[in-house]
Amino acid sequence: MNPDLSIIVMVWVFLTGLACGSFLNVVILRLPLKGVSIVRPRSHCTVCGGAIKWFDNLPVASFIMLGGRCRHCGTAISFRYPIMELLTAAAFAFAFLRELWIPESASLALDTESWARAATGCALFFSLSAVSMIDLDRRVIPDEFTLPLIPAGIILAAAFPAAFPGPIELSGSARIDAAFNSAAGAATGAAVVFGLGWVFRAILRKEAMGFGDVKLLAMIGAFTALDGAFMTLVIASIAGSIAGSIYYAVKRDRYIPFGPFLAIGGMSAFWFRQEISTFFFQTYPGWLELLFR
Ligand SMILES: [Zn+2]
Known part of the structure; x- marks a missing residue:
């Protein structure tokens, strides 16, 4: 241009x-x-x-x-x-x-695919900001910004396959693969948070993650595919643990909403997936070797 x-x-x-x-x-x-x-x-x-x-x-x-x-x-x-x-x-x-x-x-x-990704990034930022602030204000994640966006993510991936990279290549059709990656991201996101919530409930004997978090990571997974959903959860867990510890030290309150951290993880996975995977699979193991040599 x-x-x-x-x-x-x-x-x-x-x-x-x-x-x-x-x-x-x-x-x-x-x-x-x-x-x-x-x-x-x-x-x-x-x-x-x-x-x-x-x-x-x-x-x-x-x-x-x-x-x-x-x-x-x-x-x-x-x-x-x-x-x-x-x-x-x-x-x-x-x-x-x-x-x-x-x-x-x-x-x-x-090129159309890059414009689609730019616009999708804006829409995702808008939705995740709304979710984060409402979760902080009221400890609830509104369905309006999670459920309808799951099919929207799958349709966008099928429409602009090059804009939505994913790890699975199965069908030989870029559109079907992209839609499949998106759907797999949503399903995995939901399953992992649901599973973690179940484990925490069994150990802590109280509600650690709500069903809102399940739907939220499913939505993020629909836009970031399978690997993006895992990336989101790793970043959210690290950021959430650090912030949670500080919050507990200051306020003596164990409860901190998880939605904003999933949102930070999701935005990071959407914009920086390449940099993050380079860090975790190349740079970061190098540091570990230095530490333990
Ligand atoms: Zn006034």
Whole structure:
């Protein structure tokens, strides 16, 4: 693609990310509330109920112009809103640069499969962010962002096989193989978390992982295939153990939701599968040899 046009596309991707981040905040707030629509009523202050006009609802910019306070009642607005907006915009820009940027020509690639992966990365980031924040807020993983995305992942893999790499080659048809890898990723993800939950329940005699986690890793597996599902679980377990230990040391609370860690693992497996497998199978064993020599 023409370099100038590439810059315009990247600015557009960033602005779209800001807008999606703003919508993400609404989804996180309203989706878990039964009987509340995502789109109606229009945005209002959660404290005084005052309507938020469009010019006070611009991502990040309005937060700065209002000095982080509601125009009507002056209540402080949570920093979480502009942070989620900026984070989403940064993730969208990264998704496109990661899949499409060609440094030699300082421009974006044009092949359909890479565009499909860039867009899928954005959608996955949006869904996993919603899941993480709702799990942190309310200790529940909404089905809306897990179950429907399992068939969506399988269909996308069949439509853009080169964009969804997987370890199994069986049929001689790239589309069937990609769909199979995606389905196998979903099934394995679900089975492993279900199995682990069962083992923990038997040992600890209490609920360690919910059924929401089972559905979540199934969804992630549908987008990252069999090896991605395992990668996700390994990263989530390492990150979760470290964060859990710190949380216990500080708060004396053993319960920490697992959803956000599966989300971090899933995003890592989707974007960095090559780097991660190089680390675990080449770099990391080298370190071990040094340690035990
Ligand atoms: Zn207010």
